[in-house]
């Protein structure tokens with residue numbers, strides 16, 4: 001390693017000061033606040049608060065609504081990550097086969113990524129609105145009594161669809177890049193060895209995409225866990241009942257709607273731990289574990 | 294094991310003709326090498342046989358069966374790629390077993406067949422390794438093993454040795470030849486290296502710009518190249534070409550020196566072709582010799598190749614071979630006797646060989 005040396009002790013600190021300041025003000029300060037508040041309990045009028053240690057955490061973890069939220073989050077994240085990745089992979093594989101207009105097709109595929117989450121949520125809400133939604137006709141034509149505003153399963157389906165749809169573009173790009181990195185001669189060798197297109201995909205392409213898939217799995221999980229607030233807020237607001245209330249949405253609901261600051265802060269801290277764990281996991285494994293030289 | 298037959302096979306990309314009609318019948322067990330400069334269409338031809346490229350027109354038969362429209366997997370061939378194309382996520386064993394498993398071979402039978410191929414290629418101790426844990430030569434052998442283990446009707450090789458260093462290339466060359474003799478599987482082998490081509494082939498296809506210029510055994514091609522391209526491509530260093538005129542009882546070279554007139558030629562311009570090994574230093578100048586000025590000497594040990602310029606005014610370059618211990622000094626003028634039995638005469642216009650030997 002080549003170490004650069006600075007002539008001055010102070011200079012390096014000055015250089016990283018702006019970044020440090022931003023991090024401190026917008027990340028560490030709120031994080032410390034959350035940590036502090038998670039150990040306080042406010043009276044119902046918000047006039048005074050007292051220190052309660054880990055009581056907020058004990059209460060949160062014992063709360064059935066919180067356990068429900070964990071389950072909702074798990075279902076939502078798994079489904080969203082699965083569908084957004086599976087559909088993106090399917091589209092990427094098909095796009096590889098296009099000979100003419102490949103670039104055009106790929107460009108079009110990227111557009112959904114530019115749509116803001118709340119807008120994406122509204123789009124899906126409108127399209128599948130039971131009374132005037134254009135696409136609501138499809139489930140109805142299939143004989144399903146379609147009403148995501150009352151049916152929790154259907155509501156979950158709708159937020160999963162909206163959240164997946166938005167993430168497909170991103171995954172698509174990575175899968176296209178991943179597919180292009182697979183040497184064509186491997187597929188030719190496998191074809192000569194007797195494999196048909198389906199077997200070629202499952203024995204060669206899919207395993208060689210493992211690094212890409214693993215990376216995307218982490219990214220999509222983080223996305224589903226933390227970046228889908230806007231979509232859920234726009235489409236279901238966590239309802240009906242609490243059937244789409246994910247952990248992040250519950251933090252918002254408890255803190256800003258129900259004004260349970262201590263509980264909400266405790267939940268934030270739990271989420272923080274999850275993010276840190278996921279990030280550490282990603283750093284540790286994505287770069288090193290799953291790749292073939 | 295099978296015969297392989299190409300009948301007027303052509304390939305066109307859009308409006309560009311890449312292969313202009315190649316025909317050859319390859320006998321069962323024969324080793325045929327396609328050789329030619331880079332970009333002449335060797336790989337394209339091989340890939341058409343493999344089924345990786347569509348055939349624009351013509352017929353390809355493997356074992357008497359027309360395979361033009363068959364998928365690669367239906368053709369019963371195995372191919373060794375230039376970059377080996379080993380499956381990076383599979384062990385050596387799984388790489389070799391891949392095709393067999395697809396063919397439905399299982400259990401002990403599978404293990405036995407892989408073990409046998411591994412034995413032949415000295416890979417038995419490497420079966421658990423991943424390709425990235427192998428050296429270039431070992432990867433190359435795995436690629437061979439993957440082809441060998443399936444016992445196909447024909448082997449196709451696309452420059453399998455070009456990623457190896459020179460020494461390994463020579464030993465692998467011998468190994469491939471020996472292996473092919475033992476299993477006696479019909480083989481089509483592509484290379485741009487004429488030494489590799491000469492040493493491996495039962496028969497050679499010399500290609501140039503999509504045309505099979507000559508199809509014959511290595512020695513036939515060396516002794517009687519069909520045209521100037523083949524003459525210049527096969528043999529190292531390349532054959533010397535000297536413009537000459539047939540007149541009276543002489544063959545008049547551009548620098549004014551004279552050779553005896555070869556029989557059966559009309560008066561007019563021709564090209565005289567002489568290989569470097571058919572020029573020897575002679576004490577006396579005179580008819581049948583060339584006078585050259587030495588420019589540079591490449592010493593190889595046993596031999597040396599002398600680069601020289603013809604005549605006083607000097608426009609034609611000439612290369613000749615001398616024993617390593619008997620090299621002329623640079624800048625000296627020497628006389629060269631031309632072995633009259635070994636010269637080739639080419640038509641100046643068509644570049645075809647019209648006489649010699």
Ligand SMILES: Nc1ncnc2c1ncn2[C@@H]1O[C@H](COP(=O)(O)OP(=O)(O)O)[C@@H](O)[C@H]1O
Pocket residue numbers: 306311329330331332333334335336337338
């Ligand atoms: N897919 C393609 N489209 C257009 N031209 C091609 C294609 N593949 C190969 N060619 C052309 O065909 C010629 C022969 O190529 P190739 O068979 O790879 O040559 P070689 O193997 O002898 O080096 C080259 O001039 C190359 O540019």
Ligand SMILES: [Mg+2]
Pocket residue numbers: 335336337452
């Ligand atoms: Mg090639």
